[in-house]
Amino acid sequence: xxxxxxxxxxxxxxxxxxxxxxxxxxxxxxxxxxxxxxxxxxxxxxxxxxxxxxxxxxxxxxxxxxxxxxxxxxxxxxxxxxxxxxxxxxxxxxxxxxxxxxxxxxxxxxxxxxxxxxxxxxxxxxxxxxxxxxxxxxxxxxxxxxxxxxxxxxxxxxxxxxxxxxxxxxxxxxxxxxxxxxxxxxxxxxxxxxxxxxxxxxxxxxxxxxxxxxxxxxxxxxxxxxxxxxxxxxxxxxxxxxxxxxxxxxxxxxxxxxxxxxxxxxxxxxxxxxxxxxxxxxxxxxxxxxxxxxxxxxxxxxxxxxxxxxxxxxxxxxxxxxxxxxxxxxxxxxxxxxxxxxxxxxxxxxxxxxxxxxxxxxxxxxxxxxxxxxxxxxxxxxxxxxxxxxxxxxxxxxxxxxxxxxxxxxxxxxxxxxxxxxxxxxxxxxxxxxxxxxxxxxxxxxxxxxxxxxxxxxxxxxxxxxxxxxxxxxxxxxxxxxxxxxxxxxxxxxxxxxxxxxxxxxxxxxxxxxxxxxxxxxxxxxxxxxxxxxxxxxxxxxxxxxxxxxxxxxxxxxxxxxxxxxxxxxxxxxxxxxxxxxxxxxxxxxxxxxxxxxxxxxxxxxxxxxxxxxxxxxxxxxxxxxxxxxxxxxxxxxxxxxxxxxxxxxxxxxxxxxxxxxxxxxxxxxxxxxxxxxxxxxxxxxxxxxxxxxxxxxxxxxxxxxxxxxxxxx
Amino acid sequence: xxxxxxxxxxxxxxxxxxxxxxxxxxxxxxxxxxxxxxxxxxxxxxxxxxxxxxxxxxxxxxxxxxxxxxxxxxxxxxxxxxxxxxxxxxxxxxxxxxxxxxxxxxxxxxxxxxxxxxxxx
Numbered sequence: 001x002x003x004x005x006x007x008x009x010x011x012x013x014x015x016x017x018x019x020x021x022x023x024x025x026x027x028x029x030x031x032x033x034x035x036x037x038x039x040x041x042x043x044x045x046x047x048x049x050x051x052x053x054x055x056x057x058x059x060x061x062x063x064x065x066x067x068x069x070x071x072x073x074x075x076x077x078x079x080x081x082x083x084x085x086x087x088x089x090x091x092x093x094x095x096x097x098x099x100x101x102x103x104x105x106x107x108x109x110x111x112x113x114x115x116x117x118x119x120x121x122x123x124x125x126x127x128x129x130x131x132x133x134x135x136x137x138x139x140x141x142x143x144x145x146x147x148x149x150x151x152x153x154x155x156x157x158x159x160x161x162x163x164x165x166x167x168x169x170x171x172x173x174x175x176x177x178x179x180x181x182x183x184x185x186x187x188x189x190x191x192x193x194x195x196x197x198x199x200x201x202x203x204x205x206x207x208x209x210x211x212x213x214x215x216x217x218x219x220x221x222x223x224x225x226x227x228x229x230x231x232x233x234x235x236x237x238x239x240x241x242x243x244x245x246x247x248x249x250x251x252x253x254x255x256x257x258x259x260x261x262x263x264x265x266x267x268x269x270x271x272x273x274x275x276x277x278x279x280x281x282x283x284x285x286x287x288x289x290x291x292x293x294x295x296x297x298x299x300x301x302x303x304x305x306x307x308x309x310x311x312x313x314x315x316x317x318x319x320x321x322x323x324x325x326x327x328x329x330x331x332x333x334x335x336x337x338x339x340x341x342x343x344x345x346x347x348x349x350x351x352x353x354x355x356x357x358x359x360x361x362x363x364x365x366x367x368x369x370x371x372x373x374x375x376x377x378x379x380x381x382x383x384x385x386x387x388x389x390x391x392x393x394x395x396x397x398x399x400x401x402x403x404x405x406x407x408x409x410x411x412x413x414x415x416x417x418x419x420x421x422x423x424x425x426x427x428x429x430x431x432x433x434x435x436x437x438x439x440x441x442x443x444x445x446x447x448x449x450x451x452x453x454x455x456x457x458x459x460x461x462x463x464x465x466x467x468x469x470x471x472x473x474x475x476x477x478x479x480x481x482x483x484x485x486x487x488x489x490x491x492x493x494x495x496x497x498x499x500x501x502x503x504x505x506x507x508x509x510x511x512x513x514x515x516x517x518x519x520x521x522x523x524x525x526x527x528x529x530x531x532x533x534x535x536x537x538x539x540x541x542x543x544x545x546x547x548x549x550x551x552x553x554x555x556x557x558x559x560x561x562x563x564x565x566x567x568x569x570x571x572x573x574x575x576x577x578x579x580x581x582x583x584x585x586x587x588x589x590x591x592x593x594x595x596x597x598x599x600x601x602x603x604x605x606x607x608x609x610x611x612x613x614x615x616x617x618x619x620x621x622x623x624x625x626x627x628x629x630x631x632x633x634x635x636x637x638x639x640x641x642x643x644x645x646x647x648x649x650x651x652x653x654x655x656x657x658x659x660x661x662x663x664x665x666x667x668x669x670x671x672x673x674x675x676x677x678x679x680x681x682x683x684x685x686x687x688x689x690x691x692x693x694x695x696x697x698x699x700x701x702x703x704x705x706x707x708x709x710x711x712x713x714x
Numbered sequence: 715x716x717x718x719x720x721x722x723x724x725x726x727x728x729x730x731x732x733x734x735x736x737x738x739x740x741x742x743x744x745x746x747x748x749x750x751x752x753x754x755x756x757x758x759x760x761x762x763x764x765x766x767x768x769x770x771x772x773x774x775x776x777x778x779x780x781x782x783x784x785x786x787x788x789x790x791x792x793x794x795x796x797x798x799x800x801x802x803x804x805x806x807x808x809x810x811x812x813x814x815x816x817x818x819x820x821x822x823x824x825x826x827x828x829x830x831x832x833x834x835x
Contacts, residue, residue, distance in 0.1 A: 289746045291769045324749045331742075331754030334764045335733070343764060369753055376736035441753070451750020474748050481747040488773055490807030554748055636743025637751045637775030638808055 003029065004249035005067025005585040010041065011113045011135065013128060015233050016057075016120030020128075020135035025114045033066030033114065034081035035097055035547035036602040041117050042083060042095065043605065043699075049612040050706075052092045054085040054225060055207050055232035057121040063108075063198065063238070064115035066550040070106040070246045070303070072254065073581040074261050075280060075555035077304020080105035080198075080221075081547055084118075086469065087225030088209020090423040090446025091619065094468035095609040097547060098212075098226050100198075101302030102219035104240065105550070107196035111242030122234040127155065127199075130240045131172045132189065138177065140236040147356035148201040148214035155239050161194045168192065172241050189243025199237035200227045201358025203409035207231040208419040210360040210408070218310060218320030218351070219302075222360030223447070223469055249587030257584060260576045261306065267563050277482050277494045278561040279554070280570050286311040287554070289327030290347035291340055293318060302552070309554060318348025325351045328361035329401050332368070336396035350401045357409040362470075366441040366448045367422055368404070371414070373439050374431070380414070386429050388414045421446055423623075438625035445469050452477050454622060455631040456640040456656035458521050462535045465620055466673060468610065473546070474553050475538050476504075476519070483641040483653045494562050497643045498651040503560045507572045510593050511537050511676075521656060522644035527669040532676055537596070543606070544599030545578050601694045607679070608686055608699045611708050617670060617684035626661045633658040680710025687712055717821050719793050727829035729790045730822060733758040738788040743775030751775060759789060759819055759826075766816035778802045778811045794822050 003025060010028070012021040031037045039062075043049075046060040054061075061084035068076040078101050086096035108116070111132050125140035138158075143151050159175045169190050196215065203211035204227030211227030212220045221227075230236075248254055266281045267273045276282060284299040286292065287309045294315050301308025310322045318326065329350035330343075337343035354361040374380035375392040382389055390413055394400045407415035417425040423446040426434055434440040443449040444464040450472060454461020457480060463471040479500065486493050495503070501516035511533040512518040517525065518534040525531060545551050556578065558569035570576045572592040579592045607615075631640070634657065644654040674681045678690030687710040688700040703709040722730060739755040742765055746752065756762045766774050779802065786795035797818050805811035 287748065287771075289744075289749060289752075289772065291771070327744075327746065327749070327752060330744070330752065334761055335757065337764060340764065340767050340769075365752060373736075451752055453751070477750065478747065481745065481750075484745065485773060488808040490810070632741075634777040634780070635741040636753050637745050637773075638777065640751075 002247055004247050004587045005071070006033075007065075007109050007112045007114045007244075007246070009113055010115045010117060011130070012045070012117045012119065013135075014120055015118060015122040015126070015235060018122065018126065018137040020137075022133075030598075031602060032544055032548040032598055033068075034064045034079075034550045035083055035543060036598065036605075037115060037548065038062035038064040038081060038083035038097075039095070039602060039605045039609070041115070043609065045117055045119055049609055050614070051085055052613055054087040054093055054229040056085070057232070059085045059229055059232075061118040061226060061229050061233070062115055063118070065105040065109050065113075066548060067586050068549055068551075068581065070109040071248060071585055072258050072304050073585065074258060074304070074306035075302075075552040076550055076581065078102060078106055078302030079550035079552060080108075081550060082213060082221050082224075082226050084224075084226055084229050085613070087207070087211070087228040088419075088421040088424075088446065089469065090421055090442075092614055093225070094445065094613060094615070095606060096224040096226075096468040098221040098224045099547065099550075099553070100213065100215055100219045100221035101305075101552070102196065102215045103303045104196040104198050104215045104219070106303045107193070107240045107242050109242065109246055110244045111240050112244055116238065118230075118233060118235060121232065125234045125236050127237040127239065128235070129159065129177060130238065131175070132242055132244065136177065140234075143236050144205060145202065148199050148358045149217065149356050151199045151201075151237055152197045152216070155197055155237060156194055159195070159239070172243060191241060191243045193241065195239040195241040197237055197239045199358070200230045200235075201356060201409065202406075203357050203359040204228055204231040205236070206409060206411050206419065208359070208409060208411060208415065209421050210363040212358050212360045214355055214358045216320060218322065218325075218355055220325070220355065220358075220360065222362060223472060225360075227358050227360075248585050250584045253584035254581065257576045257580045261570060265558065265561055265563055265570045265576060266306065273563065275494070276562045277478070278558055278563055278569060279478065279556060280306065280558040281561050281563045282307050284308040287322050288318065288348070289324065289330060290344040293341070293344045293348060305552065305555075307555065317345065317352055321348065321351035321355060324365065325354055325361040328354065328364045328368070329396075332372075332396040332400075334396070346396075346398055346401070349398055353402055353405050357405050359405055359409050362450075363422060363448055364404075365451070370434065370440045379431075386414065390414070436624040436628055438629045441623075441625065443470075443623050443626055452480070453631045453640070454626055455659055455661050456480075456521070456642065458526055458531055459534050459538050461622070461626075461661075462531070462669070462673075463538055465622060466535065467539065468606070472553070473538060473542050475541065475557055476534075479519075480640060480642060484637070484639055487639060487641055487653070493653070495560055495567055496651075497653050499567065500560065501643050501651060503567055503569070506568070507557070507559055508534070508537050509572070510596060516651075517645070519643045520645045521642045522654065523659060524647075525645070527662070527665040529672050529676070532669060532673045535673065536676055539603050540596045540599035542599065543602040544595045548598070548602060549578065549582055549595070551578060601696065604677075604686055604691060604694060604696060605699060607684075608691075608703055611685050611703060612706055615684065617674065617682070620670060620684065621663070621666070622661060627663045628660065630660045631657050680714040682714050683710060685710035687714070717797060717818055719797060719818075719822060719825065722791070722822075722826055722829050724829055724833045726791060727826035730759050730794075730826035731830070733761070734788045738784075740781070740784045740788070741777070744772050745775055746772035759785075759823060763816060763819045763823055766812050766819070768813060768816070773809070774812055776812070778805075778808070778815065781815065791822070794818070
């Protein structure tokens with residue numbers, strides 16, 4: 001039977017015995033792809049699901065594609081999901097996820113694989129060379145210690161892939177380092193492509209908690225510390241070269257939906273609306289946080305993207321970096337920069353540094369702020385209670401940036417204490433007070449606040465809390481950014497609050513269909529059942545559409561769209577909604593709501609794994625500062641605008657700054673959330689009845705055997 | 715002349731150009747979708763000037779109402795503080811206020827640099 005959209009096989013890498021095993025994708029088809037499939041594979045192949053540190057050899061790390069990878073589905077063809085138990089969270093490193101873009105997932109599919117399951121631990125460093133069906137383990141002693149860019153270039157050299165414009169057709173079986181007897185028996189093809197390589201740098205080799213996986217120059221899977229998991233398994237890199245293709249069930253329908261996206265939902269190239277309120281419908285634009293270093297640049301994107309968000313510049317730095325890593329050093333760079341151009345150069349070279357070390361820069365956003373605070377207060381530095389010989393007086397320079405990233409990546413200086421978790425280090429250093437004052441803004445599970453404070457942006461905070469880490473899920477927060485920017489400029493609002501919430505609710509089926517109150521984040525509604533439904537919808541939507549089908553988090557969902565006369569976005573639409581593309585590729589007849597239901601199933605599997613790892617509702621709380629301090633009004637931005645109803649039920653955009661979270665009321669909200677999910681309200685553990693309704697009795701059996709099944713009466 | 719700020723003395727010019735201690739820093743965040751609101755601070759007027767320089771991709775996050783007090787108390791420039799207050803009070807919106815402050819701070823920095831240069835001569 002043809003599995004449209006799928007390659008049909010999953011590759012198991014037995015690191016301990018250096019063996020490659022192919023298994024069928026079909027038994028995992030019900031989980032969609034990406035995260036869902038990865039979680040199911042983790043469930044099957046991780047023999048000890050009580051582990052709470054991803055560096056445990058029992059951990060299983062899955063690198064997963066989706067049926068949409070390698071196709072022209074807009075902003076969905078090039079993402080890749082990685083799952084496994086993470087590293088460095090607090091109090092427990094949960095089974096978690098991370099995600100990156102580029103062309104790795106596409107190449108993996110073209111090589112004939114829907115995913116890779118990494119098990120066990122090699123006794124010395126290796127890199128894995130995948131060429132279509134051939135899989136070879138190579139010694140990586142000579143690569144160990146190299147940065148992520150050098151590693152990729154070296155692998156290309158090792159297999160004699162020519163660079164740049166010298167590329168020509170190459171028969172991949174004839175490339176060096178191959179093993180003719182390791183062939184799967186399939187025919188090999190030819191390609192003009194360079195391999196797609198996913199690798200770790202020194203942060204991963206040293207198994208530090210914020211180690212990332214890096215692909216090409218700037219695609220990073222940072223959150224969760226999965227780079228440290230690779231380091232613990234002695235896995236330096238996976239290189240993939242594929243020459244196959246993907247069978248699409250209905251190419252005509254796929255093309256039609258793609259054209260509708262372009263012509264209906266995306267702003268016109270001829271008369272672009274640069275201020276359009278939409279996610280899928282904007283023009284390509286680099287989302288670097290610093291000013292562009294030059295106008296001489298080319299757009300760069302993940303494979304199949306409709307509006308790429310990265311650039312390559314003729315200045316030779318900052319290439320392919322986007323988003324937070326281009327500004328992790330921003331507040332410090334401007335202390336030494338003499339001009340905007342110098343500020344940009346420091347920021348983008350700072351991005352290059354973290355890419356090469358393979359370190360997730362997000363930790364430095366609030367983390368470096370905290371370390372600087374400790375230094376300036378006389379607590380950290382040479383000869384001080386927290387000893388550090390880093391040149392703190394030169395913070396803001398590139399020299400300091402390199403040195404702090406080096407320390408964090410190599411377990412040297414303060415990096416020795418921070419390598420196993422920042423909150424853990426704070427406690428070791430006797431700095432628990434910083435979790436109460438907010439000097440250390442690590443809001444949930446020992447990881448940094450993202451930039452959308454939980455006291456204001458509820459679905460972000462609650463979603464992170466009920467999940468496994470900073471949710472990093474941008475479904476709704478353009479409400480804040482678009483509306484706040486309009487207020488800042490004094491510009492007319494493109495969509496008024498009442499229309500905004502109605503448009504959203506129209507698409508938030510099944511839990512919040514036509515219930516606009518689910519986006520009322522006012523003080524009176526912030527602990528309500530309605531807001532709990534928003535959190536559920538977001539988690540279930542994301543677990544399937546974003547984390548499993550691998551629609552890009554920055555482009556989907558498209559709830560509202562001012563490029564369309566009625567402002568109704570592409571999400572869930574019958575002409576170019578997420579389910580339309582899924583069905584065109586796979587041949588399924590999925591409704592939008594069916595996808596949400598698959599997401600609920602995946603979310604429940606995740607929760608079951610967390611429960612086996614030891615989760616209980618008593619552990620589910622924010623860092624103390626979220627309850628004990630207010631989100632300071634105007635301190636870091638003048639307002640945080642969101643949709644709210646007043647006491648007469650009228651909708652407005654209202655500033656949500658100046659409030660804290662009430663711990664007792666949050667406990668009540670958790671009870672509501674657990675009830676809605678069908679989980680035991682005393683423990684947060686899933687009930688058998690809930691799981692069996694989703695055909696997940698096998699999960700209930702495992703939880704029961706572990707004594708961690710929720711009570712039906714609860 | 716757009717601003718009626720008197721030429722600063724050499725000692726005031728040095729205060730204008732130099733950073734204040736960490737304890738006197740002024741909170742200064744940045745809104746940049748999709749990352750969100752990024753925390754930070756400024757400790758000098760040159761840094762404030764760079765921070766407020768307009769760009770197409772982000773917005774500075776600063777409490778314009780509290781800024782004049784900081785400029786007077788921490789930098790020690792009462793005249794500039796009064797100018798900022800006047801700009802903020804009459805700005806039609808937040809961004810206009812930021813741009814106005816950016817311009818007057820830039821003018822003041824030029825004055826301060828000129829004062830130091832004259833002293834050296």
